[in-house]
Amino acid sequence: MTAAIETQGLTRRFGDFTAVDGVTMEVPAGTILGLLGPNGAGKTTLIRLLLGLLAPTAGRGRVLGYDVVREGEAIRERCGYMSQRFTLYHDLTPDENLDFYGRLYGLRGRALASRKEELLAWAGLRPYRHARAGALGGGLRQRLAFACAVLHCPPLLFLDEPTSGVDPASRRQFWDLIYDLADGGTTVLVTTHFLDEAEHCDLLGIMLGGRLAAFGTPAELRAAYAGEEGLDRVFLRLAQEPAT
Amino acid sequence: MRRLMLERGRAVAPAIHLVRVSKRFGATVAVSEIDLAVHPGELVAAVGPDGAGKTTLARLAAGVLAPSAGRVEPDPRGRVGYLSGRFSLYPDLTVWENLTFLARLNGMAPGAVEAEAGRLLQWTGLLPFRGRLAGQLSGGMRQKLALACAVIHRPPLLVLDEPTTGVDPVARAELWELLRHQAAEGRAVLITTPYLDEGESCHRVALLYRGRLLAAGSPAALKARFPFQTAVLIPADGQWRRRALALAAAHQLPGVRWAYPLGAGVRVALEPGLSPVPPPGYRLVPSAPNLEDVYVWLSEGDGRSDAAGRGEGTSRGGGRPDRQQLDRRWHGRWWHSWRWHGRRWHGPYGPDGQGEVPAR
DSSP: OOEEEEEEEEEEEETTEEEEEEEEEEEETTOEEEEEOOTTSSHHHHHHHHTTSSOOSEEEEEETTEETTTOHHHHHHTEEEEOTTOOOOTTSOHHHHHHHHHHHTTOOHHHHHHHHHHHHHHTTOGGGTTSOGGGSOHHHHHHHHHHHHTTTOOSEEEEESTTTTSOHHHHHHHHHHHHHHHHTTOEEEEEESOHHHHTTOSEEEEEETTEEEEEEOHHHHHHHHTTTSOHHHHHHHHHHSOOO | OOOOEEETTEEEOOSEEEEEEEEEETTEEEEEEEEEEEOTTOEEEEEOOTTSSHHHHHHHHTTSSOOSEEEEESOOTTSEEEEOSSOOSOTTSBHHHHHHHHHHHTTOOHHHHHHHHHHHHHHHTOGGGTTSBGGGSOHHHHHHHHHHHHHTTOOSEEEEESTTTTOOHHHHHHHHHHHHHHHHTTOEEEEEESOHHHHTTSSEEEEEETTEEEEEEOHHHHHHHOOSEEEEEEETTOOTTOHHHHHHHHHTSTTEEEEEEETTEEEEEEOTTOOOOOOTTEEEEEOOOOHHHHHHHHHHTTOOSSTTOHHHHHHSSSOOOHHHHHHHHHHSSOOOOEEOSTTOEEOOOOOOOTTTSOOO
16 A cells, blocks of 8 residues: 655754654555644644645655655645635635636546536535525535535545534535545545544544654554543543653 | 522522524524523533524523523623623733723722632633733633633623634633533533534533524433434454445444444444344444434434435435335435445435424
């Protein structure tokens, strides 16, 4: 199995502040990796390093086989991104939103049309294709944003708190789409504050003070830190340990 | 009609009782006929997604908004501590100034302010930051300060609108500790939150959905109403990469009501009373129902039009299997459908929950 993300001692310092401190990890393709941590723990900096938007102070990393220092452009071309405050054009229909984003990604003509149909069906948006996006419910809008983020079939997908604020039924449905992609080989990196969102991930990385304080499957982390208790206990236990 | 709660043999009147309150904004019904009481010493969470009516409910309970119908009794004004949204502080005042200013606004005697402010800063762990501008606090510290501001005049009722949203898990746990302490001191605490798991640690939970109250009760009582047995189907070899297979296997279990993938396994709800045998190569690990199960069960009886509503389901994907049509006929409504590979439909099916579980 090839690794989608591979880092060794990835470090980034800003002056005498170490934002990311020696992160070493290996994420197989098709994995859903959840990245947890309080604000300021280094999650965003780590993502910017992985995307080649920031140069590491030390260490190295390869994403989708490309070097994060020299081949950032190639990495970014192959990534999809969706944030909690996803950007859709509320005055446009789902159809038009997909058209718009498709053209941004350089899709044209028949290729765009067929990809669009595929995604509308996949995300369950066909009945709403001609409604104004702004008039759709939260769950639907979110799936539309997700469809826009994966238009260009990115092998690596970044999701920032993807399901906060949507109702639980829509949330389960949304995860179904994520699992579908992961089964198809897409690697998904989810950053979240939502500890029960983390339960959905295949692998979890808990970041504290720039370090990757724990890394493993949810079951492994529970076994190592909290017995049968919830992941929130794992998190709190790690956070309360004095930094070494 | 006032709801009463018995405490040591005597009746205790609720600190706040929303009596069938509704609130309309133009054509939008933000809150529809909600009946909810919070008693002294009780910590109640109103939980729901965006658009469920949480903020409107909080504002009604705090007396900053008048209901379109129904009533709120007794009048909360003058005896409520209210924390609205996330930016109720003065960013260009210090921690100390925010606290003492709020106290004076609430009519506290100047002599009492200093002592109480010091005590609260000690309690929230903000004492070392008393001189820092509120605008320069982290999200968690800001919420703790906002909480201190809301309780400094010792109101018998505390209403907090989403104090934990966007706050990191560590700060969130600390904030909850402070809230439990407030309830233990005898205050009635009503909090709104989008996180169902936060409801688990409250005395009672009110599940909100599109302005309606689906159900209210203690977490244990709500979960006890969930009519199915829940379990997780896990591949025996621990190979978490065979999700689609595990899901297909879950749908072969006898009496399966719904199944959805969750991390390494597939969470299933099965008819009660069966002792299902997992298919070869899998383990079936019993797992207690959670509030999310209850919420999905109750909200899906609603014939929703948003996510995977009926209209959408019929046109999504290919033909639906017969079982689903049967279930639909059987229950009048069908739940929710999860699509999986190969244009096949797998759905969690369940009964109509609407009206089956009365509020309280």
